[in-house]
Amino acid sequence: MQAQVKLGRIAGISVGLHYSWFIIALLITLSLAEHFRTVTPRWSSTVVWSAAIVTGVLFFVALLLHELAHSLLAKARGLRVRAITLFALGGVSQIESEASDAKSEFWIAIVGPLTSLAIGLVCLWIARLTGWLPGTEPSVPAIAVLLWLGYINMMLAAFNMIPGYPLDGGRVLRALIWWITRNADRSTQLASQVGQAVAFIFIFLGLYRFFLGANFGGLWLAFIGWFLLDASRSSYAQVAVMTGLRGRPVADMMERDCPTVEGHLTLRDFVDEYLLRTGRRCFIVVQNHNVSGLITSHEIKQVDRERWPLTSVQSVMRHLDQVRSVTPDTPAIQALEIMTREDINQLPVLSNGHLEGVFSRGHVLRFLQTHAEMQGR
Ligand SMILES: [Zn+2]
Numbered sequence: 001m002q003a004q005v006k007l008g009r010i011a012g013i014s015v016g017l018h019y020s021w022f023i024i025a026l027l028i029t030l031s032l033a034e035h036f037r038t039v040t041p042r043w044s045s046t047v048v049w050s051a052a053i054v055t056g057v058l059f060f061v062a063l064l065l066h067e068l069a070h071s072l073l074a075k076a077r078g079l080r081v082r083a084i085t086l087f088a089l090g091g092v093s094q095i096e097s098e099a100s101d102a103k104s105e106f107w108i109a110i111v112g113p114l115t116s117l118a119i120g121l122v123c124l125w126i127a128r129l130t131g132w133l134p135g136t137e138p139s140v141p142a143i144a145v146l147l148w149l150g151y152i153n154m155m156l157a158a159f160n161m162i163p164g165y166p167l168d169g170g171r172v173l174r175a176l177i178w179w180i181t182r183n184a185d186r187s188t189q190l191a192s193q194v195g196q197a198v199a200f201i202f203i204f205l206g207l208y209r210f211f212l213g214a215n216f217g218g219l220w221l222a223f224i225g226w227f228l229l230d231a232s233r234s235s236y237a238q239v240a241v242m243t244g245l246r247g248r249p250v251a252d253m254m255e256r257d258c259p260t261v262e263g264h265l266t267l268r269d270f271v272d273e274y275l276l277r278t279g280r281r282c283f284i285v286v287q288n289h290n291v292s293g294l295i296t297s298h299e300i301k302q303v304d305r306e307r308w309p310l311t312s313v314q315s316v317m318r319h320l321d322q323v324r325s326v327t328p329d330t331p332a333i334q335a336l337e338i339m340t341r342e343d344i345n346q347l348p349v350l351s352n353g354h355l356e357g358v359f360s361r362g363h364v365l366r367f368l369q370t371h372a373e374m375q376g377r
């Protein structure tokens with residue numbers, strides 16, 4: 001999930017919003033105004049709306065604190081945290097790598113719900129100190145705001161502790177299985193199966209409620225279930241990829257005999273003779289028997305078709321010293337992280353300035369497939 005609106009950085013972590021967050025912010029403010037109107041009919045509409053907006057903003061701050069708790073603990077445990085993004089269903093912390101031990105995983109996961117629980121309790125406690133008696137309606141707007149924040153944060157803590165991977169509760173479950181079995185892969189598999197079961201229950205209950213009472217809350221529940229199902233499947237796939245690649249260097253999966261083209265070739269000849277005929281997407285450019293750069297369909301697209309017969313490959317190629325490269329010993333996981341961070345599809349593999357091969361996502365997939373077949377899975 002990429003943030004479309006950047007808000008700034010906290011402790012080196014960039015914080016942003018996804019567009020879907022605005023829809024939910026609007027819905028929350030509207031339903032808060034409705035809620036305050038019913039609990040305190042004597043308030044003027046200015047007070048109702050101000051209270052709704054203030055509560056909405058504080059709710060957003062509470063969500064951010066929940067995510068910050070995950071991220072800061074992950075950083076303290078030596079993991080790299082790229083960003084926090086808030087979206088329609090809450091927040092996500094983009095932690096770049098997985099925890100290396102069960103204990104770290106456990107604390108990084110559980111600190112979020114604990115933070116929400118603490119915020120909820122503090123809100124109710126302040127409300128109590130300022131004269132609210134449990135079981136009574138709030139007498140002043142400030143108490144109404146505190147009560148709503150108190151209950152919603154406690155509900156948030158409870159919802160996140162549902163043991164459906166990748167919800168926080170699912171991560172806690174995974175950490176516990178990991179700790180007991182000492183097998184990280186097995187624990188991911190089990191936790192993601194529980195996650196999918198929970199997701200199906202959500203979808204079923206949501207649809208059941210929707211068809212029984214035409215209730216949109218039911219549809220919302222089903223939607224959360226569907227999101228959870230998708231998330232638990234893809235995070236399992238991601239972990240499986242990481243497991244398959246762990247300890248593997250780039251040299252194990254790079255392409256060694258990359259197709260080469262002469263730099264003086266025109267783009268038209270290159271497209272007709274090489275690009276279309278071979279179906280490959282990346283070529284090494286050689287000049288006087290020396291490797292000088294890379295050319296992909298991306299560079300071709302930058303040039304107007306009419307100019308293809310007049311433009312040489314070497315004039316549009318990416319020079320070898322300009323592109324990001326790795327060595328044959330670079331761990332494959334690290335190479336994938338570089339490609340994701342810099343949004344590129346191929347990495348030349350260099351050893352002492354000499355081109356050894358090309359590494360791409362396609363090679364990783366092919367490697368994982370053959371690897372899985374060899375293991376008879
Ligand atoms: Zn969380």
